[in-house]
Amino acid sequence: xxxxxxxxxxxxxxxxxxxxxxxxxxxxxxxxxxxxxxxxxxxxxxxxxxxxxxxxxxxxxxxxxxxxxxxxxxxxxxxxxxxxxxxxxxxxxxxxxx
Amino acid sequence: xxxxxxxxxxxxxxxxxxxxxxxxxxxxxxxxxxxxxxxxxxxxxxxxxxxxxxxxxxxxxxxxxxxxxxxxxxxxxxxxxxxxxxxxxxxxxxxxxxxxxxxxxxxxxxxxxxxxxxxxxxxxxxxxxxxxxxxxxxxxxxxxxxxxxxxxx
Numbered sequence: 001x002x003x004x005x006x007x008x009x010x011x012x013x014x015x016x017x018x019x020x021x022x023x024x025x026x027x028x029x030x031x032x033x034x035x036x037x038x039x040x041x042x043x044x045x046x047x048x049x050x051x052x053x054x055x056x057x058x059x060x061x062x063x064x065x066x067x068x069x070x071x072x073x074x075x076x077x078x079x080x081x082x083x084x085x086x087x088x089x090x091x092x093x094x095x096x097x098x
Numbered sequence: 099x100x101x102x103x104x105x106x107x108x109x110x111x112x113x114x115x116x117x118x119x120x121x122x123x124x125x126x127x128x129x130x131x132x133x134x135x136x137x138x139x140x141x142x143x144x145x146x147x148x149x150x151x152x153x154x155x156x157x158x159x160x161x162x163x164x165x166x167x168x169x170x171x172x173x174x175x176x177x178x179x180x181x182x183x184x185x186x187x188x189x190x191x192x193x194x195x196x197x198x199x200x201x202x203x204x205x206x207x208x209x210x211x212x213x214x215x216x217x218x219x220x221x222x223x224x225x226x227x228x229x230x231x232x233x234x235x236x237x238x239x240x241x242x243x244x245x246x247x248x249x250x251x
Contacts, residue, residue: 007154008146011210012165012202016157019218054154072158074221 001092002034003083004048006061010039017052017073024080029095030087050086066090099216100177101244105132108178109243111236115182118189118196119144122164125180125201132176135203139171143201153194159227160197162188163217168206175205175213181230181239198230 003021007014014037025033038047040057045065053061058069066089068082087094108128115121126140143166146152155162178201185195200217204210220226220243229242240246 008149008151009165009167011167011204011207012163013154013157015210015214016163016218016221019215020222023218023222054156056153056156057151060151070158074157074159074161074218074227076222076224079222 001032001050001087001090002036002048003050003052003086004035004043005037005052006040006043006057006064007037007053008040008057010037010042013054013073014038017054017070017079020074020076020079021052021083024076024083027076027080028084028087030092033087033092049090052082052086099245100220103175103177103213103216104243105129105134105176105178107131108176109236109240110178110180111233111239112180112182114184115180115186118147118186121180121182121186121196121199122147122201125164125178125199128178129176129201129203134172134174134176136171136173139166139203142166142170147189153189153191156188156194156196157221159221160185160195160231161221161227162194162196162199163202164199165202165204168204172203172205174203175209176203177201177213177217179239179243181233181236183234198233 005014005017018037050066051064052068055069129135188194233239
């Protein structure tokens with residue numbers, strides 16, 4: 001399983017989101033998920049199983065495949081919920097931690 | 099954590115700014131003064147924001163991360179921040195009211211790893227988001243970002 005975050009420059013917003021997704025994975029108790037960040041122009045559907053990006057470039061990113069749009073890149077509740085849903089969608093077990 | 103990356107004089111407070119372009123100019127000025135970026139970098143940031151989808155720099159909770167590619171004119175990895183008492187609109191878009199704008203200058207993809215980690219750790223903390231939103235002076239901005247308490251009332 002691999003999650004890639006994308007933004008237009010590939011090093012600011014996408015990097016921030018990647019770090020927050022790693023934090024969410026830790027909180028969820030999930031390991032073994034690969035993460036990376038890149039710019040929208042270089043990303044291809046083969047780069048990841050799921051792509052996360054801010055809502056403003058979600059349309060532009062839609063052809064990458066499974067694209068998750070975030071309203072906020074620093075809202076850990078939203079990020080954790082959407083990461084959890086993405087993991088379950090791709091058959092990755094999420095330990096029950098409530 | 100963050101203070102080691104903040105440029106000297108890199109924290110600014112304004113009651114209000116006329117618009118997002120002026121905000122970019124203001125927040126970038128300390129980095130220009132310190133010689134860590136070139137004016138071409140500031141232009142690149144403004145061009146990126148004005149492009150369709152340029153509001154991706156809005157991180158949420160009123161925080162924007164103004165940045166562009168290193169080759170646009172970054173000399174040294176550095177960071178500055180501007181807080182506006184009254185929100186301004188990123189790309190003149192009502193969906194993107196901003197109160198705190200960071201200017202991120204990343205020298206290359208690897209050198210800003212520790213800066214981004216410090217920034218992500220800080221910004222993803224809900225209490226920090228709330229404290230940042232309530233800033234009403236330069237001293238308070240400094241206190242919130244560096245974790246130091248304000249000495250003067």
